[in-house]
Structure formats: structure tokens, C-alpha cells
Amino acid sequence: MDALPEFRIVSPTTLAEAIAARADNPKAMPLGGGTDLVVNIRRGIVSPQVLIDMNGVQELHAIGVDEKSIELGASARLSEIAEHPAINKYYPVVAQAAAHIAGPTHRNMGTIGGNLCLDTRCIFYNQSEWWRSANNHCLKTTGTICHVAPKSRGVCFATFSGDLAPALLALNADVDIAGPKGRRTIPLEKLYIGFARQDVPVTEMQGDGKYYLSLRPGEIVTAVRAKNTPGLRSAYDKIRIRRSIEYPVAGVAVALRKDGGSLADLRVAFTGTNPRPVLLAGTAELCGGVFDERVIKGLDALVRDQIMPMKTTFTPGHYRRRVAGVLARRLVSRLFEG
Numbered sequence: 001m002d003a004l005p006e007f008r009i010v011s012p013t014t015l016a017e018a019i020a021a022r023a024d025n026p027k028a029m030p031l032g033g034g035t036d037l038v039v040n041i042r043r044g045i046v047s048p049q050v051l052i053d054m055n056g057v058q059e060l061h062a063i064g065v066d067e068k069s070i071e072l073g074a075s076a077r078l079s080e081i082a083e084h085p086a087i088n089k090y091y092p093v094v095a096q097a098a099a100h101i102a103g104p105t106h107r108n109m110g111t112i113g114g115n116l117c118l119d120t121r122c123i124f125y126n127q128s129e130w131w132r133s134a135n136n137h138c139l140k141t142t143g144t145i146c147h148v149a150p151k152s153r154g155v156c157f158a159t160f161s162g163d164l165a166p167a168l169l170a171l172n173a174d175v176d177i178a179g180p181k182g183r184r185t186i187p188l189e190k191l192y193i194g195f196a197r198q199d200v201p202v203t204e205m206q207g208d209g210k211y212y213l214s215l216r217p218g219e220i221v222t223a224v225r226a227k228n229t230p231g232l233r234s235a236y237d238k239i240r241i242r243r244s245i246e247y248p249v250a251g252v253a254v255a256l257r258k259d260g261g262s263l264a265d266l267r268v269a270f271t272g273t274n275p276r277p278v279l280l281a282g283t284a285e286l287c288g289g290v291f292d293e294r295v296i297k298g299l300d301a302l303v304r305d306q307i308m309p310m311k312t313t314f315t316p317g318h319y320r321r322r323v324a325g326v327l328a329r330r331l332v333s334r335l336f337e338g
């Protein structure tokens with residue numbers, strides 16, 4: 001195993017101190033539970049000389065939940081979310097997604113902020129330094145080509161695999177951000193810019209597996225919030241290689257509302273497939289009737305169009321797309337019937 005290199009930890013106790021610490025150390029990285037970041041440091045994937053430990057900032061630990069809304073501070077622990085009675089009652093998709101992340105010890109350390117800002121993953125990237133150097137590295141680090149798609153024209157397809165993002169996207173959540181220029185709130189969907197398009201240049205709004213977040217320099221995520229919709233039913237499910245502890249082969253969050261016997265609202269979001277979590281566009285057109293063959297075929301077509309996994313994990317892309325479609329169909333059916 002690679003040795004952990006030297007780094008310094010700064011421990012702010014207020015948000016203002018955290019932002020000032022980032023301004024003083026522009027290459028510093030925020031530290032949540034460290035369950036992904038420290039692994040990446042050990043592997044030489046990133047080498048920040050300063051880590052800003054977000055855990056001492058009390059306001060980031062706040063959890064506010066009732067039947068009208070949910071607000072989760074960036075330093076709230078995944079285990080707290082998974083076990084929280086009101087989250088399980090009113091926002092089961094969020095509690096279930098948190099409960100599906102890694103193993104119990106990771107959930108005790110891992111935070112909302114770290115999970116939402118989780119680095120994208122690839123079999124050519126999440127490897128030791130010597131493994132990657134034997135391949136001359138790749139675009140996401142210091143190399144010049146993408147091993148997954150050598151003709152990708154500078155685009156990286158590493159996969160976003162955090163479980164909470166799709167759950168919160170299905171609730172139409174907003175994310176609070178703070179930085180040197182003040183605070184802002186944006187739709188969570190806009191945090192993720194991993195579109196990986198080869199026909200347009202990578203920009204702040206149009207990124208890929210390497211530039212996957214729209215955070216500006218020095219910004220940190222402080223909280224995520226959503227409003228409830230009366231009658232909304234929601235759930236999360238995922239397929240993983242090892243059921244006890246594993247990133248998703250594909251993860252699906254569904255939130256739907258019925259009006260009498262017909263589907264009145266449908267939101268479906270995925271992780272583990274594209275370089276961003278994908279809130280499926282076009283589901284409104286599937287509403288207005290019962291859950292029947294028309295909805296199943298429509299859902300399959302939307303998944304085929306928008307879920308485009310590459311060979312970035314141990315499972316082939318086309319298999320992950322099929323898994324995503326089947327999981328979505330099962331979950332929609334279960335929530336509609338239940």
C-alpha cells in the first residue's frame with residue numbers, strides 16, 4: 001500500500017474561517033469524512049498540501065426535517081441521515097440512498113458535502129500510482145489520452161457514483177454554496193456539469209468526468225434543501241457487485257405522485273452511469289394515465305437516450321444501462337402499486 005504523504009490540516013470553527021482558510025491556501029481541499037479523499041491522496045491521485053477540515057464548523061452539522069421541508073448541513077453524517085426517523089418517514093428516498101452508501105464505518109465518517117462532491121471514478125483512475133504510471137496516466141490526471149475512449153478529443157468519461165445526489169435530485173433539491181464572493185443557492189442539478197460532450201469545449205457550465213462540479217474557486221457546499229410535495233412517494237435502489245459495501249453499478253431514485261388512479265408526477269434520477277447524476281428529462285410526458293405499457297416503453301426510451309455509461313467500471317457500459325432501466329421500471333411500478 002502507498003504511504004500517506006505529508007499534508008497540513010487546518011481546523012476552522014466558523015464558516016468565515018473556513019472560507020478564509022481556502023482563500024489563504026488556494027490549492028487546499030475541503031475534508032469531510034475523508035473516506036474518498038484520503039484514499040485518493042494515498043494513491044497519489046491528488047496531493048493537496050493543506051486540508052480544510054469542515055467538521056469543526058458547527059452550523060454545517062444542522063439537520064432540519066419536517067413534513068414540509070428537509071435541510072441537511074454539509075457536515076451531517078450519512079449514518080445520521082440513514083437512521084433519522086423523520087427523514088425515513090417523509091423523505092425515504094434520502095434515508096435509503098444514505099443507507100446504501102459503502103459500509104457502516106464509512107457511513108459513520110462520510111458526510112453529505114463529501115458525498116455530493118464525490119470525485120468521479122474510472123478503472124483507469126482509481127488505481128495506485130505505479131498502476132497508473134505503467135499506463136502513462138490519462139486525461140483526468142497528467143496523461144494525454146483517455147484509455148476508455150482514445151478518440152475522445154480531450155473529454156473524460158469518468159463516472160459520478162455518489163448515491164445521495166439522485167435521491168435529492170428526485171426531490172428537486174437546491175444546494176447552498178459559500179465562497180469568497182458570498183453565498184448563493186442553485187438547483188442541485190446545476191452543481192453537476194459532467195455532460196462530456198465532444199462537440200463543444202469544456203467550460204464552467206459544460207464539463208466532463210474531470211471537470212464535474214460547477215463550484216467556483218474557493219467555494220464549498222454548505223447545505224442541501226428541498227420542499228416536500230404532499231402525496232409524494234419516493235424510494236432508492238441500486239445494483240452493486242458486493243451488496244455489503246460497494247459503489248453503484250447503477251443507482252436509481254424515484255419520486256412520484258398519484259392522482260386517483262393515474263400518475264400525476266414522476267421524477268427519476270440515476271447515478272453510476274454518466275459523469276454526472278442524471279435527472280431524467282421528459283418524464284412529465286409519461287404522466288396522466290395508469291402505469292402501463294406506454295409508461296414502461298416511454299421510460300425505457302428515455303433511459304436509452306440519456307443514460308450513456310462507458311467502460312469506466314468493472315461492468316460493461318451496455319450492461320449498466322440495462323440495469324438502470326430495469327431498476328427504474330421496478331421502482332416506479334412498486335411505488336405506483338404501493
Ligand SMILES: Cc1cc2nc3c(=O)[nH]c(=O)nc-3n(C[C@H](O)[C@H](O)[C@H](O)COP(=O)(O)OP(=O)(O)OC[C@H]3O[C@@H](n4cnc5c(N)ncnc54)[C@H](O)[C@@H]3O)c2cc1C
Nearest residue numbers: 032033034035036037102110111113114115162163221246
Ligand atoms: C470501500 C468504499 C466503498 C464506497 N462505496 C460508496 C458507495 O456505495 N456510494 C457512495 O456514494 N460512495 C461510496 N464510497 C465513497 C465515500 O465513502 C462516500 O461517497 C462518502 O460519502 C464521501 O464523503 P466524505 O465526507 O468521506 O468525503 P471526503 O472523502 O471527505 O471528500 C470527498 C470530496 O468532496 C470534497 N468535499 C468534502 N466536503 C466538501 C464540502 N463541504 N464542499 C465542497 N467539497 C467538499 C472533498 O474535497 C473531496 O474532493 C465508498 C468508499 C469506499 C472506501
Ligand code: SF4
Nearest residue numbers: 122138146147156157
Ligand atoms: S474516462 Fe478516460 S480520461 Fe477519464 S479517468 Fe477514465 S481513462 Fe482517464
